[in-house]
Structures are given as C-alpha cells and as structure tokens.
Amino acid sequence: MLKNHPSDNTLLEFSAGNLPSAVALCVSTHLSHCPECKNKVSEYNVLGGSFLKNTIKSEPVNFSFDQLMQRIENDQKDAESLLPKELKISKEKVKTAFENTNRVNEKVITKLLKSNEPLTWRKVSKSLHEAVLKTGQSTHEVCFHKIKKGGKVVEHDHKGVEITVVLEGSFSDESGTYKTGDYIEMQPGNIHKPRATQNSDCLCLTVVEAPVKLTGVIGKMVNPFISFRPR
Amino acid sequence: MLTAVQNRKDSHEARPVENKDLVKSKHHRDDEWSVLLEKVANDRCQNSFSRLFDHFAPLIKGFCVSNISGINADNSDELVQEVLLKVWRKAESFDAKKSSASTWIFTVMRNTRIDYLRKHSKHTNNVVDGLEADDIWDETLDHQPFVYLQQSRDAQLARNHLSTLPVEQARCLRKVYLEGKSHSEISQELDLPLGTVKSRVRLGLKKLQAVSMR
Secondary structure, three states: OOOOOOOHHHHHHHHHOOOOHHHHHHHHHHHOOOHHHHHHHHHHHHHHHHHHHOOOOOOOOOOOHHHHHHHHHHOHHHHHHHOOOOOOOOHHHHHHHOOOOOOOOOHHHHHHHHHHOOOOOEEEEOOEEEEEEOOOOOOOEEEEEEEOOOOEOOOEEEOOOEEEEEEEOOEEEOOEEEOOOOEEEEOOOOOEOOEEOOOOOEEEEEEEOOOEEEOHHHHHHHHHHOOOOOO | OHHHHHHHHHHHHHOHHHHHHHHHHHHOOOOHHHHHHHHHHHHOOHHHHHHHHHHHHHHHHHHHHHOOOOOOHHHHHHHHHHHHHHHHHHHHHOOOOOOOHHHHHHHHHHHHHHHHHHHOOOOOOOOOOOOOHHHHOOHHHOOOHHHHHHHHHHHHHHHHHHOOOOHHHHHHHHHHHOOOOOHHHHHHHHOOOHHHHHHHHHHHHHHHHHHHHO
C-alpha cells in the first residue's frame, strides 16, 4: 500500500472539479495506483450527486427537450466520434518516449505522451533529465523528470507548491522513500535533496506552480537553466 | 488493503440484518432516475430521456448558476444543453451497479463544465492538443464497484445528514461543491485562516462518513 497520498481536502476539490487541471493530473495519476484514494473520490462524488439532487431548480428558458433531440439527431456522427477509442499509441512507442524504461500504465500519461511526441529531454544536471510537457493550461509547469539510478538531484527549495508523482522506480530524500504511485507535495520552504535508488532510473511527473529555486553553490550555477515554462 | 477487506467482512458477519439490506439495495435501486438512465443506455429510450430531462435540466442549471466561475443565467442554458447531450451520448458507460444516476450525472456535469470554462477562457491555449476533462477526471477511476453496495445508502444518508452538520462545516462543503471555490478562496471570503477552512471541510467529511458507517 502506498504511503504518500493527496490530502482529503485535495481529493474533495478533485471530486468537486475545482483543482487546476495540472494538479488534477497528478491526483488522477495517483488514483490509477491507489484504490484507497479512488474509494474516497467515489464517496465524495456521491456527496456531489446529493448536492445536485438538492439544488434549487432553475428552468432552462432557451431550449426545449425537442430542440435537444433535434440537435442529437443532427450530429449523430459526432456522437460516434465521442465513444472511447482505443489509444493508438503502441507499446513500443511509449517505450521509446521513455527511452529504456518500462511502459507506464496510466491512461492519462499515455494520452499526454501522445500529444507531446516526440519528447524533448533536456539535461539539467549529470543525473537529472527533464522533458517539459504541453497540457493546455497556463498556471503550472508540467514535466517529466528522470533521475539516473543512484543519481542525486541538487538540493533545492520550492518557491511554489511542487507536486511529484512517481511513475517508475523510486527515489528517496531526507524524509523517506517514495515508490511508484506515491504523491508528494512540497511546500515553499521544504528544502530537499532527492536521490534515485541504486537499482533503477526513477521517472516522475512533476507539476510546479512557480519556479523551483536551487539552494547552495551548485544551485546558483544550475539555477539559470531552470526557467518557468507553463504550456 | 487486505486488512480493510477482512474488517469489512467481519463487520458484515456481525450485523447480518444490515448486510441483507445492502444486498437488497443492489437490486432495488431506490431511485427511479437510475432505472430511466439504464433504459436510455440500453434501449436509447427517448421517453425515459425526456423524463430525465424534465427532472435534471433545472437541477443542472440551478447547480451551474450557483457556481461562481464564469457561468451565469445567460450562458448557463448552453452548458445545460451540453451536459444533457453528453448524458445521452455517454449513457452506455453508466452502470447502476456502480453509481446512482445523480452521482453519475454530477460527474458528467463536472467534466463538461471544466471543458466549457476552459474553451471560453482567454488564458488558455492549445485546448485541442491538451488533455480534456474526461482524460483527467477519468470515470474508470471512480465509481468503484466494491464500494457501491454502500453508495446508495451513503447518498441518502449524506442527503439527510448534510442538514445535521454544524452550519459552518456544511457551509464550507457547499462552497466547495456548489460554488466551485478553492479552499483558499473560501478562506478569503469568510476571512478565516486557510487551516480553519481545511479542518472544517475535513471534520464535515468525517462526520458524514461516520454517519454512513453506522
């Protein structure tokens, strides 16, 4: 069972649909690994359903049932295109996108990869690579981070909230070890020095609200290379 | 996980009567709306859809108008129509064994609203390439079948007991769901520390859960 989860408050905001989509993306990725949180979200949805049931009614004035049916008949073709399609991305392709790592199971990550192909990996430091992703929002920077096995990431602070979900492998810092599916929220002022475990590379999805500030001497050298790029 | 399942099993054995009720609720869905929605899913029954329309269209509009984020009486009809269109199109994915009609329609409405707001926002770009709400708020990630037995009961209890929550807790939950506000927006509006808002929400949730476990 996973140890690091979004808070109940975050799960509730997810269910209510109030989270910025980048943060919701992290929650969604975590849910695909965590039955416990899935159950909570299901429960909260029931709460949403009962709010809907008990809302004060307000009659639509600009359209009738017949008009709706007319519209449905008119674009029946569109309807067919809405049915869930098999994602056409091949296992092989995903593998290439992540270079030598194994396939990732999360549906949303597969979709994200598809709309961002080919990924452009950038070397941040000797053991840290980064690929910035387009997600159609402008409040957060979303990227994949890859830490080479046994590799260390420069100690850094967080100017804004930073959320990390481990997609493959595991890493650890001063507070513990994080495994595939773990959801880690770092607040401004939380300084840490992540390190991937010895036996495999670690791949993470990271969402940052504001620029990550590196501390220490090396940090000062690396800092100019890290800029805030919401897509 | 195993322990949780084990506990649940034990508690059912300890309370055979309640357990029987739960099983019964699976077959006798207590609301007619779920039955109608299944007819829409299975038979594309327009008559059933028309009854769902009459019931839910005003509720969806009422819900959306209460939400602060860019929906008003003028553009709400357009959104209500989008939601109902999606209900018709996606009805096949509704499973009465997993959730009730109102819960399912709530999630369809939530996702439609997110995409609608994004499409009409000046601050976003790349909507075509980006992820849609259905990708992130993926319905296969909720409506868990194995919690379902409790769900119809929970919904009823939540409905009955929302009114028994302390006013300030119910108020915060209402603002999260109905008004679509983030915790920090609520804290600003009510002039309360963020931590207080968070704990009121958590306490409210806990109380509702405690009630539904009883």
